[in-house]
Amino acid sequence: MKAFAFSALVAGAVAALVVAGSRVDASSLETVETQNVKAPSFSLKTADGKAHTLESLTKDADEVVFYFIGHTCPINTKAYPYVHQFANTANGKKVKFVGILDGGKAETEAWTKKSGAKYPILMDAEKNTIAAFGAQRSPWFVVVDKKGNVVHADKGYSADQLKSLSDRIAKVEGKTAPTLKLEGAPTRLTYG
Template sequence: MLLKALTLFFTVLLISFTPAQAADNVERPRLMKKPIPAPSFTLKDMDGKTHKLEDYEGQVAVVNFWATWCPPCREEMPSMERAWTQLQKENIAMLAINVGEDADTIFTFTADYPVSFPLLLDQDSSVIKEWPVKGLPTTFVLDKQGRIVYRVIGGREWDAPELIDMLIELQNR
């Protein structure tokens, strides 16, 4: 009896969490009930330009923490670039904060994964310590007031219509 119950449980569990379903991310994203202020940062991008979080107040911002050695980070980066091509015309910011690596490592990475949105350098990992990051990648969506309203741990297809719609709706509020 117990064996049948366990078999049924694991069969349902396996069916419920198939990789294809996880990769599709078809579920409508749910915003946090109580937004929290995003910790401030000042970081340089690959070109040496300084970016402050405060520079993005008044617009929705996607802030992604990642590393080149992280397989889910590498998998989601092309979808972030595709999303960026749709979102930049909506005045939505996309920032990817690399954790602990140098510009040469990231430059080499972008040969295989080209991106046109800012890649910021947190080489000493001081910024990631201030944010509620649980693993890489972790991505936050900030509202126009600079508050965290959505957090995702793990990779996503950022160009999925559900995520694009959520970001545009936030920007239009």
């Protein structure tokens, strides 16, 4: 099995991260910038039955932001109102925003309705895709480029992380980033 090494910036220090095979392991890191690390392939459906694969999502976008959702996670419940300030408007021509939820149809429909998500939410009741991406906490964000490479990952959310991710999306889209209302957001990365 091939192993790929890449650098990661964690709390102001550079650390090494090894990715083996098609599993992304960023469990000990907070924020990761990568190069040429392939995202794992998957095929998941939305609650209405529409199938999506990594390839179908990345073919028409410069980047896809995957938001890994623990539907019963109390931290994620606090995070999504902040996330939705840019996620619900991120599905432009160059960036797609996609949720991957750790539940089946009933859980996905309930979470989508409760949260007001306006982007696709993929069901991963078996958690195989979640595990393949190494997303061990919620919320967790992974950015994949059009070549299928993982280019960024965040374990958790904070005011700075949300602003940085929103700025990244806006830059790729060639737009001005929205002004986010981040009062009450944690000052350091937080996850459940």
